[in-house]
Amino acid sequence: MPDTPPAGPVTAADVELSVALALDTLGRAGSADWSVPAGPLEWDCWETTEHLADDLFCYAAQLTTARPQLDGHIPFELTSRRPGGPRNAIAADRAGGTAALLRVLDAGGGLLAAVVRATPAERRGYHPYGVSDPEGFAAMGVVEVLVHLDDLARGLGLGWTPPAGLCARVLARLFPDAPTGTEPWPTLLWATGRGELPGRPRLTAWRWDGRPRGR
Template identity: 60%
Template sequence: MTPEPATQSPVTADDLALVLRLAAAALREAPADADWSRPAGTVAWDCWTTVEHLADDLLAYAAQLGPAAPPRERYVPFATERRFPGGPNNFVRADRASGPDGLVEVLEASGGLMVAVARAAAPEVRAYHPWGVADPAGFVAMSLVEMLVHLHDVAQGLGLLWDPPADLCHRVLARLFPDVPVTPADAPWPTLLWATGRTPLPGRPLRTDWRWHARPEDTPQVH
């Protein structure tokens, strides 16, 4: 059963550290002969590229919180590259020669940096995201969504098991998707997949246009 709102707590860097460990363990369950060039679920990228994109997201979120005065109107200006039409615009890449083990290590390194930065950042820090200027907890929640749903994508492509903790999914929904109803009859993980356009739910058609709300409630909206 979905926890009642009163029992919920904010997402934390410890939550992200947990999901990072779970994600690395799940990816290491891929068979030695797994084809990482297979499509990652309904995403337009293959499994290798999707994990690279995830590592890039995590390191980019850490970078946004890193400066003494984080930018609120733009990203930190790293040079990025889109290697194929429609591909992710990354600055993090894994050496293909390192194989899947190296790819997972890159993910762990990027995620570990995000965890460390989130733990060190003062709660009042704010930094840019196109879906709302966010606090450190917001960047943790965004990192968690990226981890949870992209692992789902890759797990579909590689035939892996990925079933994250329901309470964590519920708290991520509460932080980033306040417009998404979660009733006691709803399971938080399928609801998060629906909220991010992955699957339909009974009575709720597949979402083709969605976004999360990165801005915390105590930050005035900039017009």
């Protein structure tokens, strides 16, 4: 059995760590072609990074309203730049190149971390995978960063392996039924339909459980 780090609460610092790792990794892409597909996705690498930044921004927004409504997303207008592309509330200025794109990603992560840090634990926000709390939205943001960075790393030809402890914390928070006797990063990829585990079929459909865990 692997030496899996003990899981603990997912925090704003975990959001900051995951985004910092993403920025460092993507910063090594150099002159790579960001118009290629991001790993197994139909979106290209630029679109996938925009989608990731948009997720972080929207997760933060779900926790900020003075009168939370738990029956739907905040009704931002979502637009797609092309048929089949991601529908986002925010987008990066393409004239600024990948430097601008990574600044938008950095800002999305900063917003989510700041909101999670400042929001009372009893606050709730809507998500279709379960009405959640600040820790849950932090964990969702981290999962989005980790798995989409894996997609991007495949598309851009980059090496990428996140810290085991970070993976273990989000698995415990969002995937309580995931195996615990396996390495955290391969397990997270398996839980999100991106990888295989010995003795377990590859998932063709998946979802996390964002409901609070009673902490």
